Amino acid sequence: MIERATPIETQASPAFESLLRTVAEMDTPHGFKAELIRGKIIVSPFSKLRYSRRMRLLREQLQAHVPEGQFADTSPFLFRFPAAERGYGPDLYVADEAAFEEDGLHADAAALSLVGEFTSTSTRDADWNEKLDVYGSLVPVYLVIDMQDSEITCFWDPSPHGYRSRTTVSFGKPLQIPEPFDFSLDTTGF
Incomplete structure (x- = not known):
């Protein structure tokens, strides 16, 4: 069995639950997604067309190595992080298939084994910090696939204080x- 971080069950605040309901009920314009960032609903455009090939290449390589019962995808789903009162729709993710058998509109973030975010001028700060x-x-x-700096950074070994390890390479180098x-x-x- 693979060792994973275990989420601590917490009761999300009514405000967080209300924001999640609002996001679910929003009729975002075609080509946009809504996320809960810093306690606010943020609507941002889907990735630019030039990102598509890179997303596909990453997803195809990941899919060949995902753990059994998981899959890699770029479909826009919101993952709930109740302890942080956040809800993110990653550009790319690997998640446990069982998380998508639940009722509702938001998947449990504990199902994630990998997240990939492709930076843009509008999302770069949130991707690198929040x-x-x-x-x-x-x-x-x-x-973090940094499209402005043509680099990809891999963070791993999560802890209550953040990731313990990271590696960065320029596009064209193996990671x-x-x-x-x-x-x-x-x-x-890339």
């Missing part, structure tokens, strides 16, 4: 993705 802090206490592997994936990511197509 999300790094929240993912760093629960998600085993976090990839080792740690357990539970344990493979070398080819970034030449």
Whole structure:
């Protein structure tokens, strides 16, 4: 069995639950997604067209190495982080299939084994700061694909104080993705 961070059951505040309901009921414009960032509903555009190939290359490589019962996808789903009162819709994720058998509109963040965020000028700060802090206490592997600096950073070994390890490479160099994936990511197509 793979060792994973275990979430602590917490009762989310009524305000957080209300914001999640509001996000679920929103009719966001085509091509936009809504997330709960810093306690606010943030609506941002889906990734630019030029990101598509990189997202597909990453998803295809990951899918070949996902743990049994999990899958890699880019579908826009909101994952709940009740302890942090956040709800994120990652650009790419690997999650336990069982999390999508539940009723409701928001998946449990404890189902995530990897998250990938592709930075843009509008999301870069949240991807490098806010999300790094929240993912760093629960998600085993976090990839920041920095489209502005042409680099990819892998964070792993989450703890209550954030990730304990990280590696950064420029696009075109191989990047080792740690357990539970344990493979070398080819970034030449990035």
